[in-house]
Amino acid sequence: MRSAPHEKVSLSLTARVALAVTGVLLIGGVFVSLAAFAYGRQAAREAYDRLLIGAANDIAASITVRDGQAVVDLPRSAFQLLALAPDDRIIYRVVGPAGQTLTGYETAPLPKESMGKDQSFFDADFGGEPARYATVIRRFAERSFSGNVHVIVGHTTLARRDLALDLTRNALFVLSITGAVIAVLAVLAVRSALRPLDNIGEVLGRRDPYDLTPIEMTVPREAAVMMSSLNGFMARLDRQVSSMRNLIGDTAHQLRTPVAAIRAQADLAAEEQDETRRQKIVERIHRRSVGLGRLLDQMLSRALVIHRSDTVRREVIDLRDIAVEVLEDSDHDVLSVGDDVRLDLPEDPVLVMGDALSLTEASKNLLNNAMRHGKKPITVGVSVQAGQARLSVTDAGQGPPAEILSRAGERFARSAASKSESAGLGLAIAYSVARAHDGQMLMEPQPSGGFVAAIILPATEV
Amino acid sequence: MKAFLTAMMTMCVVPAFAQEATAVFGPDDPKQLMTIRSTTDIAVFGPVVDAFLETQTDIGILYEQWGSNDLFALSKADCAAGRASADMLISSGVHQMVQLVNDACAQAHRSDATAGVRDELIWRDELWGVTREPAVMVYNRDLVPYDEVPQSRFDLLDLLRPDQSRYAGRVATYDIEASGLGFLFAFIDSQEATTFGGLLESLGRTHAIATCCSAEIIDGVANGQYLVAYNVLGSYALARAEKDTRIGVIAPNDYTLVLSRAVMIPRGAENAGLATAFLDFLLSDTGRAQLREALLIVPIDGEEGELEAGQASGGVVRPITLAPGLLVALDRQKRESFIRRWRETFPSNAQ
Numbered sequence: 001m002r003s004a005p006h007e008k009v010s011l012s013l014t015a016r017v018a019l020a021v022t023g024v025l026l027i028g029g030v031f032v033s034l035a036a037f038a039y040g041r042q043a044a045r046e047a048y049d050r051l052l053i054g055a056a057n058d059i060a061a062s063i064t065v066r067d068g069q070a071v072v073d074l075p076r077s078a079f080q081l082l083a084l085a086p087d088d089r090i091i092y093r094v095v096g097p098a099g100q101t102l103t104g105y106e107t108a109p110l111p112k113e114s115m116g117k118d119q120s121f122f123d124a125d126f127g128g129e130p131a132r133y134a135t136v137i138r139r140f141a142e143r144s145f146s147g148n149v150h151v152i153v154g155h156t157t158l159a160r161r162d163l164a165l166d167l168t169r170n171a172l173f174v175l176s177i178t179g180a181v182i183a184v185l186a187v188l189a190v191r192s193a194l195r196p197l198d199n200i201g202e203v204l205g206r207r208d209p210y211d212l213t214p215i216e217m218t219v220p221r222e223a224a225v226m227m228s229s230l231n232g233f234m235a236r237l238d239r240q241v242s243s244m245r246n247l248i249g250d251t252a253h254q255l256r257t258p259v260a261a262i263r264a265q266a267d268l269a270a271e272e273q274d275e276t277r278r279q280k281i282v283e284r285i286h287r288r289s290v291g292l293g294r295l296l297d298q299m300l301s302r303a304l305v306i307h308r309s310d311t312v313r314r315e316v317i318d319l320r321d322i323a324v325e326v327l328e329d330s331d332h333d334v335l336s337v338g339d340d341v342r343l344d345l346p347e348d349p350v351l352v353m354g355d356a357l358s359l360t361e362a363s364k365n366l367l368n369n370a371m372r373h374g375k376k377p378i379t380v381g382v383s384v385q386a387g388q389a390r391l392s393v394t395d396a397g398q399g400p401p402a403e404i405l406s407r408a409g410e411r412f413a414r415s416a417a418s419k420s421e422s423a424g425l426g427l428a429i430a431y432s433v434a435r436a437h438d439g440q441m442l443m444e445p446q447p448s449g450g451f452v453a454a455i456i457l458p459a460t461e462v
Numbered sequence: 463m464k465a466f467l468t469a470m471m472t473m474c475v476v477p478a479f480a481q482e483a484t485a486v487f488g489p490d491d492p493k494q495l496m497t498i499r500s501t502t503d504i505a506v507f508g509p510v511v512d513a514f515l516e517t518q519t520d521i522g523i524l525y526e527q528w529g530s531n532d533l534f535a536l537s538k539a540d541c542a543a544g545r546a547s548a549d550m551l552i553s554s555g556v557h558q559m560v561q562l563v564n565d566a567c568a569q570a571h572r573s574d575a576t577a578g579v580r581d582e583l584i585w586r587d588e589l590w591g592v593t594r595e596p597a598v599m600v601y602n603r604d605l606v607p608y609d610e611v612p613q614s615r616f617d618l619l620d621l622l623r624p625d626q627s628r629y630a631g632r633v634a635t636y637d638i639e640a641s642g643l644g645f646l647f648a649f650i651d652s653q654e655a656t657t658f659g660g661l662l663e664s665l666g667r668t669h670a671i672a673t674c675c676s677a678e679i680i681d682g683v684a685n686g687q688y689l690v691a692y693n694v695l696g697s698y699a700l701a702r703a704e705k706d707t708r709i710g711v712i713a714p715n716d717y718t719l720v721l722s723r724a725v726m727i728p729r730g731a732e733n734a735g736l737a738t739a740f741l742d743f744l745l746s747d748t749g750r751a752q753l754r755e756a757l758l759i760v761p762i763d764g765e766e767g768e769l770e771a772g773q774a775s776g777g778v779v780r781p782i783t784l785a786p787g788l789l790v791a792l793d794r795q796k797r798e799s800f801i802r803r804w805r806e807t808f809p810s811n812a813q
Contacts, residue, residue, distance in 0.1 A: 074796045076653055079787040087586045089564045090786045103795040127566030 014190050021186040025179045032175050033168070040167030044160040045132075048085060052134035053119055055081045056153040059092065060138040063151075068144035070096055072103045078153070085159030091126050091133075092154070097140075097147025108152050111135045129156045196223045212238035240307065247303045254299065254425075258292045295425070298365070302429040305358045305436075312355045314437075316460060319350040319359075319382045319391050326363045327380055341367070344381035350389045352457040354437045359391070359455070362433035365426030366393040366453045373400065374451065384459050392442070392454035399451030400427075405443055430455060483527040487511045492522030496736040499537070500552035501530045501643075502723065502758070506701070507552075510752040514743045521736060530555030530642035534562070537728065541567035546728035550737040554695070555642040556591070557649075557788035559724035563589045564786055568726040571738045575745040582783040583722050589784050591722025592744045593758040596696040596779075597647050599712045600683050600703075606710070612690065614716040615657045621690070622664040630668035634688040638804055640674040643721075647693045649791045649800060650719055650782060657716070665692075666807035684708050695721065697757045713762065717778040720762065724784055 058078035063070050072094050082090050093108035095101055109124040111133070120135050133154035140146050196219045203217060214231040265285045272278040327343060363380075370378045374395030381392045399405070404427070427443075430453070434441045439457035446452055485504045488495075500507060504527050511523055528536075530553050540547050541562060553559050562568060568588035576590060583591030599618065601611055612618040621629045636644020651658045664670075671688065673679060676698040682688040684706050696711065703709040725744065727737045743749040753759045762779055782788075790796055 071799065072793070072795045073799060074790050074793040076787060076790050079785075079790055083785055083787055086785070089566065089586070090789060091564075103793055129566065 013194055014187075017186060017190045021183060025182065029175060029179060033172060036171035036175070037164070037168045040164040040171065041160075043167055044163035047163065048132065048155075048160050049121055049134060051081055051084055052121070052132065052153050052155065053136065055079070055092075056119075056134050056136035056151045059094065059153065060136045060149070060151045063094070063138055063140075063149055065140060065142055065145045070094075070102055070140065070145060070149055074103065082153070082155055085155055088155040088158050089126060089129070089131075090153075090155050091131065093150075093152045095150040095152065097149065102149070104152075108154065109133065110150070110152065124154070126154055126156055131156045132160070193220075196220055200227070212241065236311070240311075243303070243307070247299065251299055254295060255292070258288055258295065262288045262292070298425050298429070301361050302425065302432070305361050305429055305433055308355050308358050312358075314353040314355060316351050317354055317356045317359070319352060319389055319457075320345045322356065322359050322363055323380050323382050323391060325360055326367055329360075329364060340376040340378060341371070342377060342379045344379050344383075346383060350382050350384045351460045352389045352437070353460050354457065358433045358436065362430040362455060363391055363393070365429050366455070369393075369400075369426055369453065370395040370397075373397065387459050388456050389459040390442075390454050390456045392452050394446065394450055394452045396450040399443065399445055399453075427453075480532065481526040481528045485525045485527075486522060487525060488515050488522030489520065493520040494733055494736060495522040495524055496550070496733040496740070497524045497526065497548045498550045498552065498740075499526045499528050499533055499548040501528055501533060501554045502552060503527060506697070506756050506758065510744070510749070510756055510758075513748065513752045514740055517743065517748075518739070523740075530558060534558035534642070537562055537567065538565070540728065541565060544730070546730040546732065548728060549731040549733040550725060550727055550740060552592070552723055552725050554595075554721060554723050555646060556721065556724040556782055556784060557646055557791040558642065559589055559726055560585065560784060560786060560788040561792050562728075563726060564789060567729055569729045569731065569734060571727060571741065573738070573742050575742040579745060582781050582785070585784045585786075588726060590725050590741065590745070591781075591784055592725050592741075592749075593697070593721070593723040593753055594760055594762070594781075595721045595723070595758060596713050596760055596762060597693045597719040597721065598696040598699050599714060600680060600691040600694045600699045601710045601712065602683050602686055602689055603708055603710045605686055605689050611710065611712065612714075613712060614714045615655075615661055616716060618690065618692065619657070619660055619664055622668045627668060629689055631670070632687070632689040633665060633668065633670040633692060634679050634682055634690075635665070635670065635672055635692040636679070636694075637672040637674050637808075639801060643695060644672075644693070645797075645800075646721075646782070646791060647719060648804065651693070652800065653790075654717065654719070654780060661692075662803070662807050670808070672804075672808045680709065693719075696760050700757050700760060715778060717780050718762065720779055720781045722781065722784070723758070 055078040058075050058081065059072065062073045062075045062078075064073065065071070078092075079090065082088070091105050091108045093101055093104035093106070095110065108126075109122075111120055111122050118137050122133050122135070124131060124133055131154045133152055136151045136153075138149045138151065140149060199217065200215070200219065200223065203215060207215075212234045214234065215227060217227075219227050262285055265281050265288065269278050269281040269285065272281060323343060323345060327341060367378070367380060370393045375397035377396060379392075379394045381390075381394065383390050383392070427441075431441050434455045434457070437455075437457050439455060442452065442454040442456055444452060481499070483504055485508065486495075487508070498511075504525055507525070511525060515521060515523065526548070533551065533553055534555055537548075537551055538561075551559065551562070563586060568586075570587040572587050576584065576587065579590055599612060610621060612621060618633070621627060622633065636647065638645035638648050648658075651661075671682075673682075676695055679688070679691045679694055680699060680702045683691050684702070696713070699709065699711045703711050725741055727734055727741070731737055744753065750759060754761075
């Protein structure tokens with residue numbers, strides 16, 4: 001069943017999912033790492049900026065005015081705060097309103113623009129190392145002393161860098177664990193998702209090659225689509241195989257009697273000495289051969305119709321076109337009866353979904369039956385009523401015997417074969433076509449006399 | 463056994479700053495000569511240097527003895543000029559050393575030896591505390607009756623309280639303007655405890671003496687000029703007490719400040735390799751044994767030692783942490799106001 005050359009194997013689903021997950025994790029990992037580092041730096045900056053501001057505020061709060069001078073009583077608490085960044089060097093400076101340094105490092109940089117804000121930050125250098133500075137402004141308005149005193153506190157950025165790296169490292173640690181968990185879950189999920197496919201493959205592999213019945217197993221919804229296509233495909237295959245088998249059986253069965261009869265006649269003809277009688281036998285052989293030919297035609301067309309009913313796409317067709325075509329074809333028929341067949345068509349199109357060839361063939365069979373077995377006048381009519389489109393052949397006769405009628409829906413009617421004629425077979429084709437089109441056959445006597453044979457199909461709204 | 467030692471007790475004239483004494487240790491013509499500037503007396507530290515030189519070959523050490531304020535001023539000027547005229551600084555003025563490190567004047571050194579240093583005695587891998595010297599009270603054994611020996615600052619306050627106290631005018635302590643170490647001790651006292659205010663008031667009321675230098679103060683106690691000296695560096699006091707039975711030493715049991723002389727290696731030091739080797743030696747077991755011998759590491763905390771009753775126990779030992787918090791002690795305005803307050807207490811000492 002599995003021949004390697006026909007199996008085109010593309011990248012496995014597991015590999016695809018693995019690639020996708022890896023890609024997502026890698027790209028996401030890079031982004032999250034960058035984000036984590038940015039976040040870490042931001043968090044460290046905010047944390048230590050607060051420290052700086054706290055220390056600067058401590059110092060600012062310790063400024064008092066004594067004898068018209070601002071005096072700084074440097075509090076130890078400010079340095080204890082700054083000691084939370086234990087390895088960072090500290091710089092501070094208190095600058096009076098006139099720009100004179102009250103205390104602290106003369107070398108400490110001043111904020112570039114003295115904005116009106118009471119608190120501000122800036123980055124600068126301290127003894128060859130990058131440092132961060134905070135400025136706090138304390139405003140004095142006293143009789144002896146007024147103006148703004150700037151308190152500038154700075155420290156180097158070792159602790160900030162350490163904290164940022166620490167935060168980043170922690171984030172990356174959590175991230176890599178999450179990544180590993182996601183990868184494992186993805187592998188498990190893919191395996192679990194693909195298990196039904198393996199099961200289906202296994203069930204199919206175990207199957208009898210001639211078993212075309214639907215596979216019945218519980219599968220996930222996604223696989224159910226594939227299963228139902230597969231089952232539909234097998235059902236079609238099954239129908240085709242069985243109709244093929246039927247066709248072969250029917251053909252053999254139906255051909256055996258006429259061929260045997262012709263052979264018997266031929267034997268007779270070979271032994272017959274009398275020229276006139278032999279001539280008669282030859283005529284009979286000829287007649288039989290013609291009948292046999294017609295039988296073969298019909299069997300072939302039936303096979304064709306049955307095959308098409310499964311395989312050909314349905315399209316919107318107008319039943320009036322079918323009727324006209326049936327009539328035109330009949331004109332070229334040997335049994336053409338010309339003016340004796342009438343057409344009865346409505347003004348508006350009568351639309352159905354169907355296969356034109358099958359329908360034409362079925363209708364032709366109905367017309368042929370009427371012409372061969374019915375009574376003229378014959379009418380080919382198309383009508384639509386309550387959503388039911390109808391193509392009918394009406395004649396003035398009694399219709400076929402009840403025996404044929406009762407068995408008309410079967411695969412084929414033996415009586416047809418026995419008479420070397422094909423009325424039964426034609427009817428069987430019509431039945432098959434009607435069924436394949438989700439329609440039905442109507443065979444009934446008319447209340448007003450005569451007999452109607454009709455194919456009734458669901459009409460299609462345009 | 464003893465390394466070759468020459469002491470040149472010469473006074474060299476250096477503009478603005480002057481070392482008190484210099485000595486050269488090691489062979490006559492060493493391949494490398496390392497300069498150490500220290501506030502520790504040559505006589506006290508010499509044996510430690512000798513012990514180090516025994517582990518080396520062809521190394522000499524030029525040892526300069528400085529006052530802590532001069533040493534600080536010189537080193538600060540060197541640092542600002544971007545040069546290093548010494549390979550190692552050792553100072554009891556640890557607040558000054560912290561400032562030098564804070565001003566990026568030091569270089570870092572990491573080794574197995576420095577990894578073992580307790581957190582409060584190391585800062586930035588650039589400053590290390592190598593000694594352990596308590597600030598003690600010294601008293602005259604002959605003149606202070608046993609039951610009056612002050613065990614704590616509170617006892618000292620009690621002795622000074624009576625109107626006609628015989629201790630009035632006979633208690634001495636460092637003059638904080640003249641002595642960097644005295645300033646540091648007094649300043650940390652003022653930050654550590656509220657007793658300091660009362661103590662300062664009592665000392666002022668009873669006309670206590672603020673004077674310079676450990677040796678003079680201990681001499682004064684020995685000859686009975688002073689009965690009690692407050693906040694004297696334990697190493698000197700114990701060294702004298704070994705030889706002089708008149709001197710008693712007490713570590714106050716309310717709390718005892720413990721000073722660790724700080725070592726730093728100036729940035730750009732010429733013989734930094736040698737300096738780090740000496741530092742590692744000072745932190746090693748051999749080095750610590752030598753420092754103990756020199757009484758620069760004084761056993762406290764219930765260890766067998768020379769400190770008498772009233773010994774500080776457990777939690778009351780307060781090591782002076784080598785950290786930027788000490789910068790407060792050097793703040794110009796803080797220092798001015800502290801000294802002003804001190805002056806108000808000791809007006810008699812004003813020059």
